Amino acid sequence: xxxxxxxxxxxxxxxxxxxxxxxxxxxxxxxxxxxxxxxxxxxxxxxxxxxxxxxxxxxxxxxxxxxxxxxxxxxxxxxxxxxxxxxxxxxxxxxxxxxxxxxxxxxxxxxxxxxxxxxxxxxxxxxxxxxxxxxxxxxxxxxxxxxxxxxxx
Numbered sequence: 137x138x139x140x141x142x143x144x145x146x147x148x149x150x151x152x153x154x155x156x157x158x159x160x161x162x163x164x165x166x167x168x169x170x171x172x173x174x175x176x177x178x179x180x181x182x183x184x185x186x187x188x189x190x191x192x193x194x195x196x197x198x199x200x201x202x203x204x205x206x207x208x209x210x211x212x213x214x215x216x217x218x219x220x221x222x223x224x225x226x227x228x229x230x231x232x233x234x235x236x237x238x239x240x241x242x243x244x245x246x247x248x249x250x251x252x253x254x255x256x257x258x259x260x261x262x263x264x265x266x267x268x269x270x271x272x273x274x275x276x277x278x279x280x281x282x283x284x285x286x287x288x289x
Contacts, residue, residue: 142249142250142251143167143168143231143250143251143252143253144164144165144166144167144168144169144249144250145164145168145247145248145249145250146161146162146163146164146165146168146169146247146248147160147161147162147164147245147246147247147248148160148161148162148165148176148245148246148248149243149244149245149246150181150243150244150246151242151243151244152198152239152240152241152242152243152244153195153242154192154195155180156180156181156182156194156195157178157179157180157181158176158177158178158179158180158181159177159243160173160177161173161176161177165248167250168231168233168248168249168250169184169223169224169225169226169231169250170225170226170227171225171226175226181194182194183224184223184224185221185222185223185224186221186222186223186224186230186231186258187221187222187230187258187259187260187262188258188259188260189259189260189261189262189279190279190282192282193262193278193279193282194262194278196262196278196281196282197217197237197262197264197276197278198239198244215238215239215266215267215268215269216236216237216238216266216267217235217236217237217238217264217265217266217267218234218235218236218264218265218267219234219235219262219263219264219265220232220233220234220235220259221233221235221259221262222256222258222259223248223250230256230258231250231251231252232250232251232252232254232256233248233249233250233251234248234249234251235247235248235249260279261277261278261279261280262277262278262279263275263276263277263278263279264276264278
């Protein structure tokens with residue numbers, strides 16, 4: 137896969153709650169996805185996920201974690217998250233994107249880079265690389281984490 141030919145990049149901000157409403161989108165989304173920013177603002181992020189995992193799993197990156205007792209608690213670490221996902225273009229076609237995001241108080245700030253020449257391959261699980269404040273990296277399988285949390289409740 138040729139990851140040197142970026143088909144556009146954009147910056148966005150969405151709420152850090154179950155609605156995942158887009159609050160801001162830069163003009164770069166027009167080249168990357170074919171949408172004008174106004175067509176994306178106030179819509180939910182999950183409306184654009186084109187992979188087989190549940191789009192609601194995406195919010196699991198930023199919301200809750202289970203502690204040693206199996207109780208849910210706020211995930212309040214200073215981390216950067218990086219992963220690949222397919223997003224739906226304005227034409228309805230899935231386009232591979234590399235996403236980098238970080239949490240703010242009530243929002244998530246993200247950068248997306250499109251790779252339209254990459255062949256489509258759906259992802260059945262949301263797998264993320266987390267880089268914490270110390271520079272340590274760990275792999276997270278968010279889909280499995282969300283399923284484990286649901287089974288505990």
